Amino acid sequence: MALRLRSARAADAAEIAALHLASWRDVYRGLLEDAFLDGPAEGLIRQYWREALAVRRRSGVVLLATAGGDSVGFIAVWRDGPTAFIDNLHVRPGMRGAGIGRALLGMALGRMQGQGCTEVALVCLAGNAGGLRFYRELGAEIGPEEEGETFGQRVIERRCTWDRLQDLLAAVSRAKVR
Numbered sequence: 001m002a003l004r005l006r007s008a009r010a011a012d013a014a015e016i017a018a019l020h021l022a023s024w025r026d027v028y029r030g031l032l033e034d035a036f037l038d039g040p041a042e043g044l045i046r047q048y049w050r051e052a053l054a055v056r057r058r059s060g061v062v063l064l065a066t067a068g069g070d071s072v073g074f075i076a077v078w079r080d081g082p083t084a085f086i087d088n089l090h091v092r093p094g095m096r097g098a099g100i101g102r103a104l105l106g107m108a109l110g111r112m113q114g115q116g117c118t119e120v121a122l123v124c125l126a127g128n129a130g131g132l133r134f135y136r137e138l139g140a141e142i143g144p145e146e147e148g149e150t151f152g153q154r155v156i157e158r159r160c161t162w163d164r165l166q167d168l169l170a171a172v173s174r175a176k177v178r
C-alpha cells in the first residue's frame with residue numbers, strides 16, 4: 001500500500017494523539033508507570049497535540065504518514081538554533097520495520113535543513129532498545145544515561161546526536177535503497 005507523507009494540520013490532533021498513545025502503551029510499558037500510561041497519559045497527550053497543532057509557537061515540522069487512508073506514523077521536529085530536535089517519532093505498532101520511520105525522518109530532516117538546521121539531537125528512553133538500535137544504525141552518537149522528565153514522569157534517557165544533519169540524511173537515504 002502506498003505510503004503518503006504530509007504536513008500535519010490542526011484537524012489531525014486527535015489522530016496523532018491516538019497514535020502517540022498506542023505507541024507509548026506498546027513500547028514504554030515497563031518504562032513508564034502503568035498507572036500513568038493507562039490513566040492521565042491519554043488526556044495529557046490529547047491536550048498536548050491540540051495545542052501544539054493549533055498554535056504553532058515553535059518553528060519546525062510535524063508530518064503524518066498514511067497508508068490506504070489510515071495513519072501509520074508521525075514525526076515532530078522543532079528548531080533549536082542550529083539544531084533540529086526530534087521530539088517525537090512513532091510508527092504504529094504492527095507497521096514497524098517497513099521503512100516508515102526512515103521515510104518520515106528523511107522528509108522532516110530535509111525540511112529542517114531548508115530552515116537552516118545543521119545538527120540533529122533527540123532524547124530516547126534508556127530502556128527503549130528498539131529506538132536506540134534504530135538511531136545507532138543511522139550513526140547517532142549516543143550519550144550516557146541521564147535523568148529526565150516527560151509529561152511529568154521522571155525517566156532515564158540517553159541523548160542521541162549527529163554533529164552534521166547531512167550525515168543523518170545520507171544514512172537515511174542509504175538505508176532506503178537497501
Ligand SMILES: CC(C)(COP(=O)(O)OP(=O)(O)OC[C@H]1O[C@@H](n2cnc3c(N)ncnc32)[C@H](O)[C@@H]1OP(=O)(O)O)[C@@H](O)C(=O)NCCC(=O)NCCS
Pocket residue numbers: 023027089090091092095096097098099100101102103122123124125128130131133134137
Ligand atoms: C523506532 C521507529 C520510529 C523506527 O521506525 P520503523 O518504521 O520501525 O523503522 P524502519 O523500518 O524505518 O527502520 C528499521 C530499523 O529500525 C530498527 N527498529 C527499531 N524498532 C524496530 C521494530 N520494532 N521492528 C523493526 N525494526 C525496528 C531496526 O534497526 C531496523 O533496522 P534493520 O531493518 O536494518 O534491522 C519505530 O520502530 C517505532 O515507532 N518504535 C516505537 C517508538 C519509538 O521507539 N520511537 C522512538 C522514540 S525516541
